[in-house]
Amino acid sequence: MNARAELPVSAPGTKADTGYIGKSIPRANAKRLLQGRGAYTDDLRFPRLAHVVFFRSPHAHARIVSLDLSKARQSPGVIATFDGHAIAEYCTPWVAVLSHLKGLKSPAQYAVAIERACWQGEAVAAIIAETRAQAEDALQLIEVEWEELPVLTDMELALDPATPVIHPDLGDNLCFHRDFTTEGVDDAFARADLVVEDTFHFGRHTGVTLEGRTIVADYNPAQHSLTVYQGTQAPHMMQDIMSRHLNIPEANVRVVTKDVGGSFGIKVHVYPDEMATAAISVMLRRPVKFIADRLESFLTDIHAREHRVRTRLAATKEGKILAFEIDDLTGIGPYSVYPRTSGIEGNQVVNLTGGPYAHKEYRARLDVVFTNKNVTCQYRGVGHPIAVAVTEGIVDLAAQKLGMDPAEFRRINLIPDDAYPYTFPSGLKFELLSHHQCLDKLLALMDYTALRAEQTRLRGKGIYRGIGLAAMIEVTNPSPAFYGVGGARISAQDGATIRLEPSGMVTVLVSVTEQGQGNDAVFAQIAATVLGITMEKVKVVTGDTEVTPYGGGTWASRGAGIGGEAVLQSAKALKSNILDIAAAILNVDKGTLDITGNEVYDKLTGATKMPLSEVGRVGYFRPDTLPMDFQSELTVTRHYTPRGYGFTFTNGIQASLVEVDPDTGFVKLLKHWVVEDCGTILNPMLVDEQMRGGIVQGIGGALFEECLYSADGQMLNGSMADYLVPMAGEMPDMVIAHVESPTKTSELGAKGAGEAGTAGAPAAVMNAINDALLPLNARVSSQPFTPEKILRALGKV
Amino acid sequence: MKAPAFDYARPASLAEVFDLLDRHGDEAKLLAGGQTLMATLNMRLSQPGILIDITTLNEPALTGIRSDGATLSIGALVKHREIERSAPVAEQVPLLAQAVPHVAHIAIRNAGTFGGSVAFADPAAEYPACLVALDATIVLVSRAGERKVPARDFFKALYETDLQPGELVARGEFVAQKPGYRSVFMELARRHGDYAIVGVAANGKVAGGVLSDISLAYLGVGGIPVLARQAMAVLEGQAYSTELVGAAQRALANDLDPAADLYSSGATKMHLARVLTGRALAALAEGA
Amino acid sequence: MSGKRQTAITVNGVTENHAVEPRMHLIDYLREECGLTGAHAGCEHGVCGACTVRVDGEIVRGCLTLAVATDGRRVDTIEGLSDTGEIADLQKAFHEHNALQCGFCTPGMLMAAQDLVREMPNAGRDEIREYISGNYCRCTGYQAIVDAIETVLKARKEKSGASPALKVVK
Known part of the structure; x- marks a missing residue:
C-alpha cells in the first residue's frame, strides 16, 4: 500500500507519491485560448453598452483655463460629456501613501483632472458615445484653452531649489526619502583594499500587455449595485476601492475578471480612467466600456524603473566583500500611484541590493521624486532588476580589478548554504537559500570552463563574446508586512473553497486570479493530488468577488505559494469530510479509508469501497441514510497567510552569453541559463515558462525598451513601432534548471517563480556585454544598451 | 484608435x-x-x-512582373511577397530580391505593394534605396498618359516625390543585371523587420578585383535615399583593397549628413554607414 | 458619403452580409459584426500581429485591412481553422509545450505558424524565429512557441514522407 500514501504531498526525506505535484501537466484552461474562444473583457457583450474615451492633456504640465465640451456633445452618437468636476461628484479623489514608508507624500488625485494636467496623457474630459469611433470623432471637437506651466522632466533637477515645485502644497518635489546604514560602513570602506564605484542608469519601461487595460462597468440603479468586468490582478482590492470611492456598499460591488491578456503588474493599480468609467456607469445608469488603446497605453499604463544608482563596493585584496553603498534616485511622475504607492520600487532597491552576499556593512540613500512624466509603479520585478544589476555590476567590476574570475569571486562571497536562517544587513530575514548549490549547478549546466576557453580562442579571431553572471534573491509570498501594515486595504491572505459535487467532481474556488501564468492549473493539480482524484474531475473558478473567497490576487509572485497552500489546506479538510461520510456509510473506522483514482478504498486490503460519486449521492440526496447526529459537509473553505518571515525569499543565478560586434555596437544574444530555487516545484513546465518569459522581459529592458521623453515632457516613442519590445528573432534559447529548497512556512513548500527571470536577466546581459568589451577597454552601465551607447563606450562615435 | x-x-x-x-x-x-x-x-x-x-485594378500597366530579358518591370500593385517569390526578380534584380525580406513581416508583405512603397517614399524604406542604386526608372501614369522619371530624380524631399496631382505610380523598370555585376543589400535594424538605423544598397561591376560602375545608395540617412556620388567616384576603376575602402568611407563625409533618429545620433548613423560600406564592398569584391 | 456599405464576405466558409462604415477595419468587423472574438486588436497600427487573419489564403494584418476592401473575398480566422481541424496539430503542440500564457497573441501566432508550416516545411529554429518575428508575445519569451512549431514541422514531414504501409499500422 506504499503507493497509496495518506497524504500524497512530498515530505522531506520520503519517496511519497506526489500525485500531480511536480508534473508538467498542460493547462486545461489553455484550450479555449488556443481556439480563440477565450473570454477577455472586450469579448463580453452587453445590451445598451456605451463607450467612453478620454480627452487627454497634450501638455506635460498645464492649467485648464477653459474647457468647452458643447460641440463634442452635439457630435453624432454622443451620449454625454463630462469634465473632472462632474466625475468628482461621483468618485472621490485618493492619496497614495503608506504609513510604513515614513514621510511618503503625494497630492490628491482625481479620476479626471479638475484644474490642471500634470503629465502628457492625463485625462481631462470624458466623451461617451454609442461607438468608440463616434466618441473619438467627438474628441476632435473639444476646445481647450491651456496655460502651460513649467515642466520638470529631469529627475536630477527635481530637488534643486531653483526648480519649480509641481505640487506647491507639498513644499518640494520629494515624494519619499529613506536613509539606511549599518554602524560599521565607514570603517569598512576605510579599511578596504579595494573600493570600486560606478553609476548605473535604468531607462523607463512599461509593460505593453498585449491586451490593453479593459473595463466594463455596469451599474444597476434598482439595487444600487455595480458589476465591474475588468482585466485586473486584484479583484477584491478593486471591489474595496470602487466601493469606497463611489460610495456603494462593498457587498453591492462585484468585480469579475475573466481571461486577462497579460498583466505583469500593469493591471494591479488604480487607474483614473477606469475609476471614471465606473463613475460614468453610475451617472448614466447603463454599462460603459473603456479600453486603453495602444497609444493611450503608452501614455497612461504605469511606467517603471528610471533609476540612477551611484554604487560603491569595498573588498579585501583576498576578494572578500566588506560593504555595499548605494545612492538611488528615481523619478515617478506627478503622483504616487494608488493604493500601492510609487515608493515601493526604490524601497526594494534599498532592501535588496547586495542580496546574495555575506558582507556585513551597507549604506543606502533613496530619493523618490516627482516629475511631469507618466506615473511609475510596481511592474514585474519591482526594484529587483535594478538591485540585481547594481549589485552584480559592481561585483563584476570588483572581481575584474582584483583579477579574479567572476564565478570564483561569487563563490567566495555568496552566503553559505548552511548559514540559514540568516539576517541580511538591510534587516531582511532569509529562511533558506541555496546560492552555492545554484552556482555549482549553473557552472556545470553551461560548461563554464569550456565557454571561457572558447571565448579566449575566439578573441584571437576578433570575435568578442562575453559571459555574464547574475546571482539574485527575490521577494515572493509577501506577508502583511508588504502593504497591509502600511494601511493599504490589500489582502495578504488568500482563500480556497472546495466543493464535492454530487457526481464526484470537485469545484475549486480560489481568490487568486489567473492571468495566463497557470495558477488555475496548479490549483487543480494540488486539489487532485490531495483528494486522490484525477485531473479531469477538477474545475477551478477564479476571478469573481461574488463567488470566490476573499484574497489578494496575483502579484509579487504570490499566487501559487499562497493560493496553492489555501487549496492544499482546503482539499485536506474536504478529504477528511469525505472520508467521514464514507466511514459512516460503511460503518467502519475512518482511519482505514483513503481516496485514490476517484474512489474510496480500504487502506488495509486495497479494496475499492465506493466511488466519490456515491459519497456525493448519499451526502446530498440520501443523508437520511446517515446517522441522526451526522451532518455531511462537502464544501469547505480554508485560508492561508504567510507568517514568520516578511517575505519568502527565493534565490537563483543566471548566465548570459553574448557576442558584441565592436564595429556596429550590436549585441547578439547567444544563450541564457538559469538555475532557480523556488522551493517545491508544482509544475516544472509552467515554472520554466515563467522563467523564460521573465528573462525575455528583462532582456527587453537591458537592450531595447525605454520610454523616451523630450525636455518638455512629450513621450517620443509611444507606439509599438517606436518602443521596442523583444520579438522572437533576437531572443536566445534559454536553459532552465532548479534546486528545490521548500519553504517550511507552508505545507506546500512552494515559493514564487513569476519575477525571477525579469529580476536577473538585465544584470546577466549587462555583465556579459561588459565581459565582451573588456579586452577593448570599454564598459557600459546605462540601460538599455543601445548600439550607440556601446559605440560611444568604444570611442567610435 | x-x-x-x-x-x-x-x-x-x-x-x-x-x-x-x-x-x-x-x-x-x-x-x-x-x-x-x-x-x-x-x-x-x-x-x-x-x-x-486601387489594389484590385486589373490594368496591365500596373500589375505583374514582366521581363523581356533586358528590362524587368514590376507593377505598382505587385505585392512585396510576390517580389520575394519571383524567380525573374531573383535572377535579374538580385538587389531587390535581397532587400525584400527586410521589408517588415510576412503578413505585411502579403498586403503591401511595390507602388505603395515607392509613392510613400519613406527614406528608411528598402525599395527607394534599391531603385536609386540601380538607377531604375519609375513609370508614372495620369490621364495624359505615361511619364518616365529616373528614380534618382523621383525622390525630392522627406515624403515628397515627383508625383503630380492626378498621377500615380504605374511600375518600376529595372535594367536586368548585366554579366559581371553584383549586388549587395545590407541594413542594420535592431529587430528583424524594423526600419533600419541605416542601410546600403550596392551594385556594380567586379572584374579581376577591380570595381567599376559601383553605385551605393543609403537608406535611413536623410529625407530621401542618398546616392553616395563622392564615394562612388573614389571607387571607380580601382582595385579592391582595405585602403580603397577606407578612402570610400572617408568620402562618405561629403555624401551623407544623417540626422538623428530616436535612438541613434547623426554621428552614429555616419559611423554605421561607413561600417556597412566596408562590409558591402567586401561582399561585392568577394562575390558573397 | 461615408455612410455604411453593404458587404458580403465569406468568413470561415459562411457568407456574412453586413452594412459597415468604410472606416471599419477587419478586426472590428469580425468582432463586432460577426461576433468572432478570436482575432484581437492589440495595437491597431500593424506591429503586434495579434490581429493576423487570412484573406484569400494569405495572412494579413486585420487592423491594416478595411472590411469594405475584403468585400467578396474569403476571410479565415482562428475559429474557422479550429473547426476544420486544419491546425489541430499546432494547437496540440502549443498546448503541450505551454506555448501560450495569457493567450492574447495566440490566435495571431497560430495563423502565422500555420502559414510558416505550409510555406517553409524545412524551416530550422532561426527561420521559425524570423517567420514569427512580426507577432509579439509578452508572456512566453518565444522559446516554447519555437519548440511547438518545430515539433509540428517534424511531425508533418514524417507524415507526408511516411510510406503507405506505415500509415496503415495506426
Whole structure:
C-alpha cells in the first residue's frame, strides 16, 4: 500500500507519491485560448453598452483655463460629456501613501483632472458615445484653452531649489526619502583594499500587455449595485476601492475578471480612467466600456524603473566583500500611484541590493521624486532588476580589478548554504537559500570552463563574446508586512473553497486570479493530488468577488505559494469530510479509508469501497441514510497567510552569453541559463515558462525598451513601432534548471517563480556585454544598451 | 484608435481612378495596400475624404512582373511577397530580391505593394534605396498618359516625390543585371523587420578585383535615399583593397549628413554607414 | 458619403452580409459584426500581429485591412481553422509545450505558424524565429512557441514522407 500514501504531498526525506505535484501537466484552461474562444473583457457583450474615451492633456504640465465640451456633445452618437468636476461628484479623489514608508507624500488625485494636467496623457474630459469611433470623432471637437506651466522632466533637477515645485502644497518635489546604514560602513570602506564605484542608469519601461487595460462597468440603479468586468490582478482590492470611492456598499460591488491578456503588474493599480468609467456607469445608469488603446497605453499604463544608482563596493585584496553603498534616485511622475504607492520600487532597491552576499556593512540613500512624466509603479520585478544589476555590476567590476574570475569571486562571497536562517544587513530575514548549490549547478549546466576557453580562442579571431553572471534573491509570498501594515486595504491572505459535487467532481474556488501564468492549473493539480482524484474531475473558478473567497490576487509572485497552500489546506479538510461520510456509510473506522483514482478504498486490503460519486449521492440526496447526529459537509473553505518571515525569499543565478560586434555596437544574444530555487516545484513546465518569459522581459529592458521623453515632457516613442519590445528573432534559447529548497512556512513548500527571470536577466546581459568589451577597454552601465551607447563606450562615435 | 470617417471607392479601371482623383482632389488618397496608410488613419494622423482602393485594378500597366530579358518591370500593385517569390526578380534584380525580406513581416508583405512603397517614399524604406542604386526608372501614369522619371530624380524631399496631382505610380523598370555585376543589400535594424538605423544598397561591376560602375545608395540617412556620388567616384576603376575602402568611407563625409533618429545620433548613423560600406564592398569584391 | 456599405464576405466558409462604415477595419468587423472574438486588436497600427487573419489564403494584418476592401473575398480566422481541424496539430503542440500564457497573441501566432508550416516545411529554429518575428508575445519569451512549431514541422514531414504501409499500422 506504499503507493497509496495518506497524504500524497512530498515530505522531506520520503519517496511519497506526489500525485500531480511536480508534473508538467498542460493547462486545461489553455484550450479555449488556443481556439480563440477565450473570454477577455472586450469579448463580453452587453445590451445598451456605451463607450467612453478620454480627452487627454497634450501638455506635460498645464492649467485648464477653459474647457468647452458643447460641440463634442452635439457630435453624432454622443451620449454625454463630462469634465473632472462632474466625475468628482461621483468618485472621490485618493492619496497614495503608506504609513510604513515614513514621510511618503503625494497630492490628491482625481479620476479626471479638475484644474490642471500634470503629465502628457492625463485625462481631462470624458466623451461617451454609442461607438468608440463616434466618441473619438467627438474628441476632435473639444476646445481647450491651456496655460502651460513649467515642466520638470529631469529627475536630477527635481530637488534643486531653483526648480519649480509641481505640487506647491507639498513644499518640494520629494515624494519619499529613506536613509539606511549599518554602524560599521565607514570603517569598512576605510579599511578596504579595494573600493570600486560606478553609476548605473535604468531607462523607463512599461509593460505593453498585449491586451490593453479593459473595463466594463455596469451599474444597476434598482439595487444600487455595480458589476465591474475588468482585466485586473486584484479583484477584491478593486471591489474595496470602487466601493469606497463611489460610495456603494462593498457587498453591492462585484468585480469579475475573466481571461486577462497579460498583466505583469500593469493591471494591479488604480487607474483614473477606469475609476471614471465606473463613475460614468453610475451617472448614466447603463454599462460603459473603456479600453486603453495602444497609444493611450503608452501614455497612461504605469511606467517603471528610471533609476540612477551611484554604487560603491569595498573588498579585501583576498576578494572578500566588506560593504555595499548605494545612492538611488528615481523619478515617478506627478503622483504616487494608488493604493500601492510609487515608493515601493526604490524601497526594494534599498532592501535588496547586495542580496546574495555575506558582507556585513551597507549604506543606502533613496530619493523618490516627482516629475511631469507618466506615473511609475510596481511592474514585474519591482526594484529587483535594478538591485540585481547594481549589485552584480559592481561585483563584476570588483572581481575584474582584483583579477579574479567572476564565478570564483561569487563563490567566495555568496552566503553559505548552511548559514540559514540568516539576517541580511538591510534587516531582511532569509529562511533558506541555496546560492552555492545554484552556482555549482549553473557552472556545470553551461560548461563554464569550456565557454571561457572558447571565448579566449575566439578573441584571437576578433570575435568578442562575453559571459555574464547574475546571482539574485527575490521577494515572493509577501506577508502583511508588504502593504497591509502600511494601511493599504490589500489582502495578504488568500482563500480556497472546495466543493464535492454530487457526481464526484470537485469545484475549486480560489481568490487568486489567473492571468495566463497557470495558477488555475496548479490549483487543480494540488486539489487532485490531495483528494486522490484525477485531473479531469477538477474545475477551478477564479476571478469573481461574488463567488470566490476573499484574497489578494496575483502579484509579487504570490499566487501559487499562497493560493496553492489555501487549496492544499482546503482539499485536506474536504478529504477528511469525505472520508467521514464514507466511514459512516460503511460503518467502519475512518482511519482505514483513503481516496485514490476517484474512489474510496480500504487502506488495509486495497479494496475499492465506493466511488466519490456515491459519497456525493448519499451526502446530498440520501443523508437520511446517515446517522441522526451526522451532518455531511462537502464544501469547505480554508485560508492561508504567510507568517514568520516578511517575505519568502527565493534565490537563483543566471548566465548570459553574448557576442558584441565592436564595429556596429550590436549585441547578439547567444544563450541564457538559469538555475532557480523556488522551493517545491508544482509544475516544472509552467515554472520554466515563467522563467523564460521573465528573462525575455528583462532582456527587453537591458537592450531595447525605454520610454523616451523630450525636455518638455512629450513621450517620443509611444507606439509599438517606436518602443521596442523583444520579438522572437533576437531572443536566445534559454536553459532552465532548479534546486528545490521548500519553504517550511507552508505545507506546500512552494515559493514564487513569476519575477525571477525579469529580476536577473538585465544584470546577466549587462555583465556579459561588459565581459565582451573588456579586452577593448570599454564598459557600459546605462540601460538599455543601445548600439550607440556601446559605440560611444568604444570611442567610435 | 479608430480611423476618422471617410468614403471608399473601388474603381474598376484607371479611367475611373482619374475621374475620382479629379473629383476629389486633395481629399482623395490612394489605397495601394495600405500598410502604412491604414496605421496613420487609425492614429488619425491623416483624414482623407475618400480612399480610392486601387489594389484590385486589373490594368496591365500596373500589375505583374514582366521581363523581356533586358528590362524587368514590376507593377505598382505587385505585392512585396510576390517580389520575394519571383524567380525573374531573383535572377535579374538580385538587389531587390535581397532587400525584400527586410521589408517588415510576412503578413505585411502579403498586403503591401511595390507602388505603395515607392509613392510613400519613406527614406528608411528598402525599395527607394534599391531603385536609386540601380538607377531604375519609375513609370508614372495620369490621364495624359505615361511619364518616365529616373528614380534618382523621383525622390525630392522627406515624403515628397515627383508625383503630380492626378498621377500615380504605374511600375518600376529595372535594367536586368548585366554579366559581371553584383549586388549587395545590407541594413542594420535592431529587430528583424524594423526600419533600419541605416542601410546600403550596392551594385556594380567586379572584374579581376577591380570595381567599376559601383553605385551605393543609403537608406535611413536623410529625407530621401542618398546616392553616395563622392564615394562612388573614389571607387571607380580601382582595385579592391582595405585602403580603397577606407578612402570610400572617408568620402562618405561629403555624401551623407544623417540626422538623428530616436535612438541613434547623426554621428552614429555616419559611423554605421561607413561600417556597412566596408562590409558591402567586401561582399561585392568577394562575390558573397 | 461615408455612410455604411453593404458587404458580403465569406468568413470561415459562411457568407456574412453586413452594412459597415468604410472606416471599419477587419478586426472590428469580425468582432463586432460577426461576433468572432478570436482575432484581437492589440495595437491597431500593424506591429503586434495579434490581429493576423487570412484573406484569400494569405495572412494579413486585420487592423491594416478595411472590411469594405475584403468585400467578396474569403476571410479565415482562428475559429474557422479550429473547426476544420486544419491546425489541430499546432494547437496540440502549443498546448503541450505551454506555448501560450495569457493567450492574447495566440490566435495571431497560430495563423502565422500555420502559414510558416505550409510555406517553409524545412524551416530550422532561426527561420521559425524570423517567420514569427512580426507577432509579439509578452508572456512566453518565444522559446516554447519555437519548440511547438518545430515539433509540428517534424511531425508533418514524417507524415507526408511516411510510406503507405506505415500509415496503415495506426
